[in-house]
Amino acid sequence: MYGGGYIGEPEKNQPQVQDDPEKLAEFEAKIDRGEKIEPQDWMPADYRKQLIRMIEQHAHSEIIGALPEGTFITRAPGFKRKMALMAKVQDEIGHGQMLYSAAETLGKTREQMFSDLLSGKSKYSNVFNYPAETWADVTIVGFLIDAAAIVNQVINSKGSYGPYCRALERICYEEAFHLKQGHDAFVSLAAGTPMQRKMAQDGLNRWWEPIMHFFGPSDKISVHSERLMRWKVKLASNDDMRQQFLNTYVPKVWEIGMTLPDPNLRKNPETKQWEFTEPNWDTFFKVINGGGPCNKERLAVRKWAEEKGRWVRQALTNPKEKYTVPFA
Amino acid sequence: MSNPEYTNAVKEFLYKMADDQLIIGHRNSEWTGIGPILEEDIAFGSIAQDKVGHAYNIYQLLHEMGEADPDTIAFQRDEKDFKCCHLVELPIGEYDFSLVRHFLFDHAELLRFEMLSNSSFEPLANLAKKFKGEIKYHVFHANTWIKQLMNGTEESKARIQSSFNSVFPIAFSIFEKSPLEDVLISEGVFEGEEILTNKWLETIRTIVNSCGVKLPDVPDKSIGYGGRKGYHTEYLNPLLLEMTEVLRSEPGAEW
């Protein structure tokens, strides 16, 4: 799963690369015709750079995303939940693997991506910097956060870059089960004992702000984001995706008698747009820059995994083998 | 042969098999998300799921024989009522430990289920046939890793050898006989732990010799015994408390 709110580089840091104007025109015409770009195609330098950044962030989000729910892997109540959670968390690692592969086709090595994650240079979705405190949290992550990720992934699967689209198709297919098992487990709590209902409601109250942060702040109309849209790297505004999410999933929360901690949350019957209290974006930026409850833990665990696994990887490395950038 | 004794012998046998699978599956699932490399994280996670699935199937068979449902059996028994062996209870350690345990345990499982595919107790023979493909992969996975790490660096060879030194003696706890084993043998349900042990030793020795592992001498093969009679290591109770934490927080609730 992935959190939107893709963290782009501040515009002032972007160098102006002069691409060959004829090739650029041809490239843009291809995209307008709905054709896919493959790894060996000519592409503008910025297209390559932005895609690497975006796919890499998505990949990191998957493997870091495995950690909050992983909190309850050894504590899931009963066989059905235990096996579903084991499968789901394993899928997140699998999605990470597929996404790193897609990013690799653009020329950045997987190892460089890992190193950038561990140093803090590369980001991942903010929502995973929060702790899963109870079993209800696990169900909420599986239900609402996977739902948000699906909104994002379905939209992005129509993008222009072949390898990313192919990875996303497969991810969307597996994600359907994630959403179902999360929703099912959440509904069980809502339909359960008073203690279970309270656990579910408490979880919703705590997670609502991170969920509202998920798609990122309202998009500024800029030359930069306009170009990413034209290149079908960015396919919908953060606001549109957020509306889509709210429209599908808020009713599902309300239909089982759960509330959300925003008195202004409602669908305007005339505009058909969802209205809500604007989330605190200062908090969002504070967390993404290291100030969240779990940032340190997430990276410490990944560092541990890389360090502890080093002897395994080194044991089987064959210096005679030559790495090539994968194909597709 | 009195029927209750036969039934008890079979149930006792099923409990120990299922408990082994559940506990080792649970242990192996602790590596999900923190494995040494993504692809292996995915593979080891699948193997863990398969084991928990096997446990579920066997508990389901016990339920059909009159025992409680699988969730109740797995999540509501006391430590002393579990019949898993000491080997599977031990913490995950580092990756060499977990791999060597996986190698030793899964070979025993493969051979055990091969023997059981001819069991006179048909439901068990059917389960054995059903699990065959998955266990074949588990053993293929384990063999590949052990062979390759023993052909790796000085560090990987030293680690694997060291793990065999510590794990191999406890591995014999898999073969502790259940109290009613003679009934299983005489009724053709299972040929017995002794035959299984010998097959296992032969298989293991061939593989480890070919890749340079030296198996330690084990003068007392019963040092890890006790599990089949409900006497466990200090590690099982904390594991069970953790595993059942959420379920116990609201007894009787649906999750």
Added chain:
Amino acid sequence: MKIISLDPRIARLSDLPEESETVIVEHEEGWITFEVFHQKKKGTRHTHVGIVHAPNAEMAIVFAKESFARRGPTTNLWVVKSEDVVATDYDDSDIFDTTPDKQYREAGFYKTRNKIDLLKDSEAHE
């Protein structure tokens, strides 16, 4: 700084690194890649499904099984080192351009029925 995790598995891990500790993953540790081809059932074609990082082909098969055959039916897998795949260049995709024009290679190009009808008509008029 000791990290207190809510995840008991993590809490059990000894020696979680400090925040200041730098961990770099070297390129050599990452192994080469293998392209994976997957066959759903006998009689169908193998299709390319992605890559695995692996030190050699045997490990690649072990990994491919769970990376790409976790869901849905599978009957067979192939793995090929990425460096062994030889491909045409997209810049040369114009070599395929006129293929759709070669209608004489398609069954539908041959309107023989028309000729037969004309022949029958002329025989009838004789």
